[in-house]
Amino acid sequence: MKKSEVLGRINKARVGHKLWVGYAEALINGIPLDQEKVPLTPAECEFGKWYYGEGRGLADLPAYQKMEEPHDAIHRTYQRIFVTLFQESKPSGLSRLLGTAAAQEAEQKEKARALLPELKEKSAAIMHLLDELEREVSAMDEEELTERMG
Numbered sequence: 001m002k003k004s005e006v007l008g009r010i011n012k013a014r015v016g017h018k019l020w021v022g023y024a025e026a027l028i029n030g031i032p033l034d035q036e037k038v039p040l041t042p043a044e045c046e047f048g049k050w051y052y053g054e055g056r057g058l059a060d061l062p063a064y065q066k067m068e069e070p071h072d073a074i075h076r077t078y079q080r081i082f083v084t085l086f087q088e089s090k091p092s093g094l095s096r097l098l099g100t101a102a103a104q105e106a107e108q109k110e111k112a113r114a115l116l117p118e119l120k121e122k123s124a125a126i127m128h129l130l131d132e133l134e135r136e137v138s139a140m141d142e143e144e145l146t147e148r149m150g
C-alpha cells in the first residue's frame with residue numbers, strides 16, 4: 001500500500017470518527033437516529049474498524065499506540081450517555097397522565113448533555129493523535145511503509 005493510500009485511510013478514519021461524534025451529539029439533542037449510526041463498542045464504529053483492522057500495520061508507531069485509550073474512553077462515555085437516554089427508568093403511563101413524564105425526559109436529556117464536553121474532549125485527543133500519526137507516516141520511507149501495510 002502506497003503512502004498516499006495509507007494517509008487516505010487515516011483521513012477516512014478521521015472522517016468516520018467525526019461523523020460518529022456528530023451522530024452522538026444529535027442523539028443527545030433529541031434527533032432520532034438508527035442505533036447503527038452510533039455503535040456502542042469500539043470495534044464497531046468506522047474508526048474502530050480501521051484501527052483494529054488494516055490500521056494494525058501501524059501498531060508500533062507511538063501515536064497509534066496512544067489512540068486506544070481515548071478511543072475506548074470515548075465509547076465508555078457514550079455508553080453512559082446511551083444508558084441515560086434510553087435505559088434509565090422510562091416514564092410510566094401514570095406519570096404521563098400526571099404530566100411529570102416531560103420533566104423526567106428533560107432531566108435525562110440534561111444528564112446526557114452534561115457528558116457532551118467529556119465526549120468532545122476525548123474526540124479532540126483522538127483527532128490530535130491522528131494528526132500525529134499522519135506526521136509519523138509522512139516521515140516514513142515509502143518502501144518501509146509498503147512492507148508494513150502489505
